[in-house]
Structure formats: structure tokens, C-alpha cells
Amino acid sequence: MNPINRFFDSQRRHFEKGGRFETYYFVYENIESIFYPPPHVTTASPMVRDRLDVKRFMFLVVVALLPHYAFGVFNVGYQSHLASGLPPDLWPVVAKGLQVVVPMVVVTYAVGYFWEALFATVRKHEISEGLFVSCALFPLTLPPTQPLWQVALGISFGVVIGKEIFGGTGRNFLNPALTGRAFLYFAYPVQTSGDAVWTVLAAGRTAPVDAFTSATPLAVAAATETGSVPQAWVDAGYSTAKLFFGLYPDSIGASATFLCILGALFLITVGVADHRIILGDILGFLATAGLLNLVAGPGSSPYLHLSPLHHLLVGGAAFGIAYMTTDPVSAPAMPGARWVYGFLIGMLTVLMRVFNPAFPEGIGIAILFMNCFAPLLDEVQVKMRLKKRVPNVR
Amino acid sequence: MNTVHIKKGYQLRLIGAPAAEVEVLPRPARVAVVPERLRFVKPRLTVKVGDRVKVGSVLFEDKRHPGVFYRSPGAGTVSAVSLGPRRLVRHIVVDLDEQEAFEEFGPIDRGELERIDRLDLIDRLMAGGLWPLVRELPFRDAARREARPPALFVHLDNLDPFHPLPPVYLRGCEDLFEFGLRALERAADAPVNVSLAKENAAAINGLRSRITHLYTGNYPAHDPGVLLYRTKRSAAENHSWFISGQGVLLLGQFLQEGRLPTEQTLVIAGPGAQTPRHVRARIGAPIAALGAGEVPAAGIRCVAGGVFSGQPAPMDSFLNAGETSLVYLAEGAESPPAFRWMLPGREATSYSRTFLSSFTSPRDRSMSCNRHGGLRACIQCGFCARVCPVDILPQLTYKAALAEEVEESLSHGLLDCVECGLCAFVCPSKIDLLETLRRAREAYYDDIA
Numbered sequence: 122m123n124p125i126n127r128f129f130d131s132q133r134r135h136f137e138k139g140g141r142f143e144t145y146y147f148v149y150e151n152i153e154s155i156f157y158p159p160p161h162v163t164t165a166s167p168m169v170r171d172r173l174d175v176k177r178f179m180f181l182v183v184v185a186l187l188p189h190y191a192f193g194v195f196n197v198g199y200q201s202h203l204a205s206g207l208p209p210d211l212w213p214v215v216a217k218g219l220q221v222v223v224p225m226v227v228v229t230y231a232v233g234y235f236w237e238a239l240f241a242t243v244r245k246h247e248i249s250e251g252l253f254v255s256c257a258l259f260p261l262t263l264p265p266t267q268p269l270w271q272v273a274l275g276i277s278f279g280v281v282i283g284k285e286i287f288g289g290t291g292r293n294f295l296n297p298a299l300t301g302r303a304f305l306y307f308a309y310p311v312q313t314s315g316d317a318v319w320t321v322l323a324a325g326r327t328a329p330v331d332a333f334t335s336a337t338p339l340a341v342a343a344a345t346e347t348g349s350v351p352q353a354w355v356d357a358g359y360s361t362a363k364l365f366f367g368l369y370p371d372s373i374g375a376s377a378t379f380l381c382i383l384g385a386l387f388l389i390t391v392g393v394a395d396h397r398i399i400l401g402d403i404l405g406f407l408a409t410a411g412l413l414n415l416v417a418g419p420g421s422s423p424y425l426h427l428s429p430l431h432h433l434l435v436g437g438a439a440f441g442i443a444y445m446t447t448d449p450v451s452a453p454a455m456p457g458a459r460w461v462y463g464f465l466i467g468m469l470t471v472l473m474r475v476f477n478p479a480f481p482e483g484i485g486i487a488i489l490f491m492n493c494f495a496p497l498l499d500e501v502q503v504k505m506r507l508k509k510r511v512p513n514v515r
Numbered sequence: 516m517n518t519v520h521i522k523k524g525y526q527l528r529l530i531g532a533p534a535a536e537v538e539v540l541p542r543p544a545r546v547a548v549v550p551e552r553l554r555f556v557k558p559r560l561t562v563k564v565g566d567r568v569k570v571g572s573v574l575f576e577d578k579r580h581p582g583v584f585y586r587s588p589g590a591g592t593v594s595a596v597s598l599g600p601r602r603l604v605r606h607i608v609v610d611l612d613e614q615e616a617f618e619e620f621g622p623i624d625r626g627e628l629e630r631i632d633r634l635d636l637i638d639r640l641m642a643g644g645l646w647p648l649v650r651e652l653p654f655r656d657a658a659r660r661e662a663r664p665p666a667l668f669v670h671l672d673n674l675d676p677f678h679p680l681p682p683v684y685l686r687g688c689e690d691l692f693e694f695g696l697r698a699l700e701r702a703a704d705a706p707v708n709v710s711l712a713k714e715n716a717a718a719i720n721g722l723r724s725r726i727t728h729l730y731t732g733n734y735p736a737h738d739p740g741v742l743l744y745r746t747k748r749s750a751a752e753n754h755s756w757f758i759s760g761q762g763v764l765l766l767g768q769f770l771q772e773g774r775l776p777t778e779q780t781l782v783i784a785g786p787g788a789q790t791p792r793h794v795r796a797r798i799g800a801p802i803a804a805l806g807a808g809e810v811p812a813a814g815i816r817c818v819a820g821g822v823f824s825g826q827p828a829p830m831d832s833f834l835n836a837g838e839t840s841l842v843y844l845a846e847g848a849e850s851p852p853a854f855r856w857m858l859p860g861r862e863a864t865s866y867s868r869t870f871l872s873s874f875t876s877p878r879d880r881s882m883s884c885n886r887h888g889g890l891r892a893c894i895q896c897g898f899c900a901r902v903c904p905v906d907i908l909p910q911l912t913y914k915a916a917l918a919e920e921v922e923e924s925l926s927h928g929l930l931d932c933v934e935c936g937l938c939a940f941v942c943p944s945k946i947d948l949l950e951t952l953r954r955a956r957e958a959y960y961d962d963i964a
């Protein structure tokens with residue numbers, strides 16, 4: 122037996138029923154199980170159980186997000202150096218990125234865990250590892266310039282309002298990370314709204330005005346009045362390749378479309394994300410934007426002419442599709458409902474982008490909106506499905 | 516012959532499958548009946564310690580159904596009646612005599628079998644104490660004498676690891692099987708469906724003509740409830756009867772000889788068994804005697820009836836008639852290596868694709884009774900619904916059952932549930948779904964009784 126096992130085995134009794142720290146059992150259980158699953162055995166049939174537990178399930182989402190963090194650290198530093206007129210050497214860039222990203226992550230996890238532990242202890246339920254996913258997602262959606270106190274406030278709102286007041290993971294119907302993000306968006310639009318670029322500048326420098334105050338791709342798209350949006354992007358310095366690889370000033374980790382694709386493929390492969398939702402999302406984008414392309418006449422706004430693929434390339438679309446819509450807790454549970462859910466999210470996102478200039482990015486709101494309708498979609502499909510059963514009563 | 520493909524379900528690949536040779540075990544010193552593992556039965560004892568009994572003497576009666584007797588599997592002296600918590604009868608032990616005497620019920624031959632009145636036949640089987648081997652869907656209690664079943668299902672194999680293989684236990688018993696089947700056909704007075712896994716079909720050519728359904732698919736494709744769910748057209752069929760292949764043999768033998776049969780074929784297998792094998796053993800034999808030649812190490816759990824639907828059977832227990840599977844599993848109470856949940860999981864057994872083992876070639880692996888994780892709230896992964904062989908949505912049905920929403924859980928198909936336990940097996944939140952569903956089914960059964 123190794124020392125870790127010995128330590129937990131000797132401490133467990135203090136937290137179990139009748140122990141001195143019984144109140145904190147769920148926090149203890151959570152920390153212990155990070156090291157190894159507690160040696161619980163089955164007490165009811167079936168006698169054997171699958172090796173998969175919630176921790177592993179959620180951990181795989183975090184694994185899918187790690188490349189985004191690597192990318193985010195690099196990109197934040199890289200953009201900062203560019204904007205501050207410093208040479209983009211790898212190690213200084215990474216150091217700068219870490220300096221920005223690490224505190225945000227630490228604050229998110231510390232504050233998120235605090236709330237979760239508090240509610241778990243008071244309400245006597247387990248700490249679900251879903252929290253670690255929410256806390257991994259949240260900073261990636263934020264601009265690197267977000268003040269830390271706002272980060273703390275955002276994740277608090279996400280965990281408490283988005284989840285705990287409904288009874289914790291499994292009973293929440295909103296995606297907690299997105300709830301926190303949306304809260305910041307509405308509460309602190311100046312720092313969060315996404316129509317100006319966010320770049321951390323090195324101390325004592327100001328941005329060279331001409332090169333680095335351009336708007337985000339979505340803001341550019343919304344502001345384009347003549348010509349075509351892709352052309353306007355190229356003019357603003359956003360080549361298609363740049364959009365695909367995400368190397369431009371944006372939220373910390375959401376701009377890298379190619380990583381989102383890889384992450385989504387990974388999650389589908391291991392069966393953690395449902396391909397129905399992802400394909401539904403994409404279909405929603407394709408159908409809606411495609412339809413707009415068809416109805417758009419020569420005189421309509423260039424945004425209406427923007428192709429579906431371009432829609433998928435910019436803003437938080439790919440990130441939202443891969444990681445936010447696929448959260449099983451806030452999505453519908455039924456396979457058919459998941460297609461519809463995805464499709465409507467794609468549709469709403471495009472419509473919001475094109476017709477509502479107040480929201481440069483629509484996907485977050487679209488997902489939260491559809492989160493609210495997930496139970497309804499489920500109910501419809503469950504009803505249909507139950508009707509097909511040959512009744513079996515008595 | 517129909518072929519049925521069962522797409523859902525899951526086949527656990529477990530090491531310790533039994534070898535096909537049958538070892539005949541020596542006669543044990545004692546045998547017993549174990550009421551604590553006889554589902555639904557409420558025993559009223561008719562013997563006390565010191566009484567002399569024959570093979571076939573009444574030991575107790577089911578309080579719920581006067582006239583349903585449970586009889587002694589051996590002749591000798593009642594040496595112990597052990598009581599468990601709440602004074603439930605755990606087992607009634609009979610020390611065997613050197614020469615065993617039998618109660619005689621009178622044999623019946625083929626011609627008589629065709630002439631006998633249906634209810635007389637049932638009464639005869641009930642008198643012999645083996646009638647409860649015939650079960651009635653959907654609750655799986657003993658078949659009711661007064662019922663008119665729409666169909667009778669006979670399942671020759673059982674995919675729950677591990678059960679006796681049909682080619683093994685039917686070898687040389689084809690005529691007896693035919694006889695038993697005919698008797699059941701007369702007793703049920705309904706179409707008889709005999710099902711068998713397709714891969715076993717070649718090995719029992721002798722009975723080919725009697726087989727109505729071949730199936731392919733994973734556990735629990737063998738279960739009569741699954742076959743019924745796949746084939747039923749109306750609600751009237753829900754009350755079908757069913758029996759296992761060995762049950763047919765026991766009933767047939769009882770009628771043919773007019774005496775209670777005393778032996779059955781069973782498997783002793785699983786990762787904790789030293790020589791996983793088929794054995795021919797006394798009905799009611801002590802588990803410790805079955806394990807002869809094995810030293811059941813500390814930390815081994817004995818499971819009677821398969822790893823999914825079986826129950827733990829302590830080492831000091833015995834095996835009832837019809838309990839033909841004994842699986843030895845490591846208890847698994849020790850802590851797994853630190854940070855195991857982060858590792859690729861080359862050797863993990865999982866329904867999901869979250870471990871590397873899903874992407875390498877499948878093979879049999881060991882398993883213990885470890886739960887592999889803490890209890891969590893449902894995360895709506897949907898695995899339970901994906902695996903359920905009868906298309907129940909266990910995550911919703913169990914919520915309805917917990918809230919005692921009887922109508923709602925029934926509309927979800929609570930009574931179609933075959934109690935296979937796969938939903939609870941796959942659940943990453945380690946929710947005891949089966950336990951909740953089973954309780955709800957039993958509560959409803961009590962209610963309408």
C-alpha cells in the first residue's frame with residue numbers, strides 16, 4: 122500500500138458518520154477520490170460495475186480543453202507582444218501568456234470550488250466533477266483583459282445561479298460556465314462585449330493605433346455595409362487561415378477553430394459528446410445561413426450573404442458547438458430532441474448575429490435560451506416514445 | 516424457426532468461463548433449502564430441528580399461497596433451522612442418512628401424460644414442490660395455478676456470466692427434455708417458445724425441431740422478457756410463463772420417476788474460481804462443499820445466479836433447486852492505485868468508449884465487486900437508456916419510481932423491465948437503478964395482490 126492510500130485510509134474515519142468532521146464528508150470524499158476511487162464495493166445487484174465514473178467522464182472533457190489552454194497561453198502572450206511592439210520570441214511570449222492565464226484559472230477554480238463545497242456541505246450531496254469542467258470552460262471564454270474580480274464574480278454567478286440554486290449538477294438546466302459568461306457580458310459590457318479587441322499590453326506601452334485597435338471578426342461583419350464580409354475581414358487583417366487557426370486577439374481559448382474540431386472529434390470518439398448535438402448545430406448553421414444567402418438580394422446587407430462556413434469559422438461558434446452545446450446535463454437527454462436542440466441553436470445563432478446588432482455574438486445566448494427549452498423537447502420525444510409501447514400494467 | 520436479433524444489451528467479457536467437462540461431485544454430508552434467496556416466498560415451517568425427513572418431505576409452505584410446498588432435497592435429520600435478521604428463515608439444513616428414503620408420488624408415462632387433465636397435472640407438479648420453477652411474467656413470481664398463460668417461454672441458455680451451457684447439461688437428456696417440455700405444454704395449454712443462442716444451435720442437434728427462436732445478441736438476449744418484448748403484439752401476452760432448460764429437465768424427471776430429483780448441473784466459475792468448471796451436484800448442496808478443491812480465499816464473494824442478476828451467497832449457504840450458477844468474484848475492497856482515473860485504462864472493462872481498452876482488441880478481463888467510483892447525481896449521459904434491452908428510459912423511470920409516481924413509471928414500462936441490471940452496471944454516477952426499479956415493481960406487486 123502506498124503512502125497516499127495509507128493516509129486516506131487512516132483519515133477516512135474522521136469524516137464518516139460519527140467522526141469529528143462528519144459535516145465535511147463530501148469535501149473529503151471529493152478530495153480523496155481525486156487520488157483514487159474510495160474502496161467502496163457493490164451492495165446491490167449487479168455485483169460488478171463499469172469502470173467509468175463521473176470523474177473520468179468529466180476529466181475527458183478537461184483533456185479535450187487542455188490544447189486550448191496551451192494555445193491560449195501562447196496566443197495571449199503573442200498578441201500582447203505584437204501589440205506592445207515587442208519581438209514575438211517563444212519563451213517570453215509563453216511567460217507573458219502564463220502570467221495572464223494562470224491567475225484567471227486559479228481564481229476560477231478556487232472560487233468555483235468554494236461555492237460548490239459550501240453547497241455540498243450544507244445540502245449534503247456529493248461534489249460533482251462537472252464543476253471541474255465548468256471551471257475549465259469558463260476562463261477560455263473570457264478576454265485576457267478581464268479583471269480578476271470580475272472573473273471571480275462571473276464564476277460565482279455561474280455556479281450559484283446557474284447550478285446550485287437548482288440543486289447542483291444534474292438538476293441544473295443551464296450551462297454554468299455559459300451562465301457566468303453571460304452574466305459578465307451583461308453586467309460589464311465594456312470589458313466583455315466583444316466588439317472591441319482585447320489585448321493585454323505590456324506595462325507602460327500603448328497600442329500603436331493603426332494596427333491593433335481593429336474590431337473582432339464579428340464586429341467587422343456587423344459593421345460591413347458594402348462589399349463582402351470576407352473581403353472586409355481580409356482588409357481588417359483576418360485571413361481565412363488566421364480565422365481557422367485563431368491567431369488573433371480574442372477570448373483566451375475560443376478562437377482556435379481547428380482545436381475545436383479536434384476536441385469535438387476526440388469527445389465523439391470517446392463517447393462523451395453526442396455527435397447528434399454537434400451535427401445538429403452544424404446543420405442549423407448551414408441551413409439558416411444558406412437560406413439567408415438564398416433570399417438575400419443584391420441590395421441587402423453583406424452579412425446576409427456571408428456563407429455558412431464563414432459563420433462557423435468566427436466568434437465562439439466552434440467552441441460553443443464543441444464544448445458548450447454538448448454538456449449532457451443542460452442539453453436534452455433524448456436522441457431526437459438532441460438533433461432538434463442542436464439545429465435550433467445553430468439557427469438562433471445565425472439569426473442573432475445577422476439581425477441583432479446589439480449582440481455581436483449570439484451563440485452563448487442561443488445555447489442558454491435552448492437550455493431552457495431542453496426539458497420541453499425531451500418531454501415531447503418521451504411522450505411520443507411511450508405511446509409506441511405495448512402497455513404493460515398489471 | 517425464427518431468428519431474433521437483439522441489438523441492445525451488453526456482453527460482459529469476464530475471465531473464468533467454465534470448462535465443458537462435467538465433474539460429478541461426491542455426496543455432501545448435508546443439504547438445505549435456502550428460503551432467503553427464494554424470491555417473494557414467505558415460509559411457514561412445518562418441521563423442527565430433530566425431525567426425520569425423506570427426500571420430498573414438506574419442509575415449509577408458502578404463507579401467501581397455501582398448497583405451495585417446498586420439499587426436502589435429502590433424507591435424514593433436520594439439524595438446523597437458522598434464522599437471519601427479523602427472524603427470516605435463512606436455511607433449513609438436513610443431515611443426510613447413509614441410505615436415503617424417498618417420498619413416492621407415483622410415476623407417469625407418456626400415454627398418461629396425454630390423458631391427464633391439465634389442472635391435475637399442475638396439482639401433481641405443485642405437490643412435488645418443483646412447480647415454482649415455472650415463473651410468471653411480469654413479476655417473475657411462481658406461476659399461478661389458476662392463470663391461463665398466453666405463452667410459455669423456455670430459455671435454454673443464460674448469458675449472465677456464468678451459467679451451464681445447453682450442450683453440456685442437455686447431453687444425454689434429450690428424451691427427458693422432450694418429456695418435460697410436453698408436460699409443460701399440457702400444463703400451460705399455450706404455445707411454447709423455446710429459445711437458444713444461435714452459436715449453441717449446432718451443438719444440440721437432437722432438439723432442433725423443438726426450438727422456435729434462435730437469437731443473436733448480447734446479455735440479456737436470452738431472457739424471456741426480452742424475447743417477449745420483441746415479439747409481443749398485445750398487452751394480453753404480458754403474463755406469459757417461463758422456465759429454464761434445466762427446470763424442464765427437473766420437472767420431467769419428477770413426473771417420469773415419481774420422485775423428487777436430487778441433482779442438477781451447475782457451474783462454478785468466475786475470476787475467483789481456481790478451476791472454473793461444470794459440476795453435477797446435489798440440489799441444496801453446501802457452497803463450501805461445491806468449492807471442494809478450492810480454498811475460497813478471504814475477500815472472495817460468492818454470487819449465486821450470475822454477476823448481473825445474481826445475489827451474494829455467503830460461504831455457509833447452500834444452493835436451491837434451479838440455482839445453477841456460482842461465480843467467485845474478488846470483493847475488491849482494497850484501494851485501486853492512485854490517479855487510476857487519469858490513466859488510459861488498457862485493461863478497464865467498460866460499456867463506454869472512455870478507456871483505451873475499447874480501442875484495442877476485446878478480450879476477457881477480470882472484475883471485482885468494487886464500485887469504481889463515488890455516488891453522484893445523474894449526469895444524463897443516456898448510457899442506461901442506450902443499453903436497456905427493452906427500451907426503458909431507466910433514468911426517468913427510476914425518478915418516477917423514487918417519487919412513487921406509479922402510473923408514470925408504469926407508462927415508462929416498469930413492468931417490461933427484465934431486471935437485467937445493465938442500467939446500474941453502466942451508470943457512471945453509480946446509481947443503484949436496478950434496486951430502485953425492483954423495489955418499485957415489488958411494491959406495485961404487493962399493492963395489486
Ligand code: SF4
Binds near residue numbers: 902909934952
Ligand atoms: S431498466 Fe435496467 S434492469 Fe430493467 S431491463 Fe432496462 S437495463 Fe435491464
Ligand code: SF4
Binds near residue numbers: 895900945
Ligand atoms: S447512466 Fe446514470 S448518469 Fe447516465 S443517464 Fe442513466 S442514470 Fe443518468
